[in-house]
Amino acid sequence: MKALEAKVYIIGAGPGDPDLITVKGNHILSTADVVLYTDSLVSEKLIARSRSDAIIRKSAGMALEEIVDEMVRYVREGKSVARIHTGDPAVYGAIFEQMAKLKEAAIPYEIIPGVSSVFASASVLGAELTIPELTQTLILTRVEGRTPVPEKEKLRDLAAHHTTLALFLSATLTKKVVRELLEAGWSEDTPVAVVQRATWPDQKILRSQLKTLDEDMRHAGIRSHAMILAGWALDEKLIEKAEHHQSKLYDKRFTHGYRKGVMNQ
Ligand SMILES: C[S@@+](CC[C@H](N)C(=O)[O-])C[C@H]1O[C@@H](n2cnc3c(N)ncnc32)[C@H](O)[C@@H]1O
Structure with a gap:
């Protein structure tokens, strides 16, 4: 790999497990002159x-x-700075404001992606979030709390599409989540899975449904650092009906660039 430059490397650390950083991110982290990290969220x-x-x-x-100011000072001294963020920096990473100020100061930067908690949560649940014939869309969002959400992105409106929903930063707002999803026409028995601190040693998994979500979260003591995944793709029984939800990708009757379907040979 190339030697590091005097610039800021914004690196996604992944969700918690230190082995979930990318090879490139790990290389920069282990060779940078300066490491600046979000200590509450990075291992x-x-x-x-x-x-x-x-x-x-x-x-x-x-x-x-x-x-x-710190990043600017170190880069001007000729140092490489690894700025470590949790998950993937592009999702609720607050990097935009940092990049704007770095640009203003004419400091170069580069982003190295990471594994977002949404995908780490799906993996520990053993779930696919896009299931053929059920939903082909995943919406990443948050419910409105102290941070406003634009009028056209209210949870109720997004939920009207009945896709899989991944809710960041919403663990203390479950009453509101439930209300908005029910108002969007979701049934009370819609499966919801919550993962707190996915891939950390104290990770917690909660399987629930809309009707009991708020109460179940309270009983489980989950109030922060949790990913809420909602929709029928999270139905644990779905795997028993797998034959109804097969993709075209591995269908032997389906031709694509890398394989001729048996019907077309
Ligand atoms: C400020 S956002 C950062 C998201 C991060 N950039 C990502 O890609 O995962 C923090 C929120 O991400 C979610 N989160 C981050 N790490 C998590 C983890 N290990 N397990 C579950 N949720 C997590 C929670 O919803 C938390 O409130």
Whole structure:
């Protein structure tokens, strides 16, 4: 791999398990001069892979200006900075505001993607989120809390499409989630799966349904750091009806660029 440049590398650390960072992200993390990470959400085991003489800074207690000032100062000193974010930086990563200020200061940056918690949650649930003949769409969103959501993106309106929904940052707002989904015409028995701290050693999985979601979350003590996945793709019994939900990709009657279907040979 290329030697690091004096710039900011914005790296997705993945959901928690330190082995879920990409090879490229891991290489940069372990060779950068400076590592600046979101300490509440990134594993210390991952940060322990930094160079022994690297400057390690925690960003959870810092305001945007302090974070950017540090990155700018180090890059101007000729150092490479690994800015470590949880999951994938492109989803609720608050990187846009950092990039805008870096650009203003003429500091180069590059983004290295990571495994988002939405996909880590699907994996620990053993779920596919797009099931043929059921739903071919996944909506990534959040319910409105203190952070406003644009009028045209209210959960009730998005849910009207009856796709799989992945709700970030919504674990304390389950009453509202349930109300909006019911108003969108979802049935009370719609499956919902919640994963708290997916891939961390203390990961919790909750299988529920719309009707009991709020109560089940309370009993399980899940109030933060959780992914809510909702829709019939999360039905645990679906796998027993798998023959009704097969993709065309591996269908022997279906021709595509890499295989001739038996009907077309
Ligand atoms: C600020 S957002 C960051 C999302 C992150 N960029 C990602 O791609 O996963 C934080 C929210 O992501 C979700 N989240 C992050 N890590 C998680 C994990 N390990 N397990 C479950 N949910 C997680 C939760 O909904 C949490 O409230």
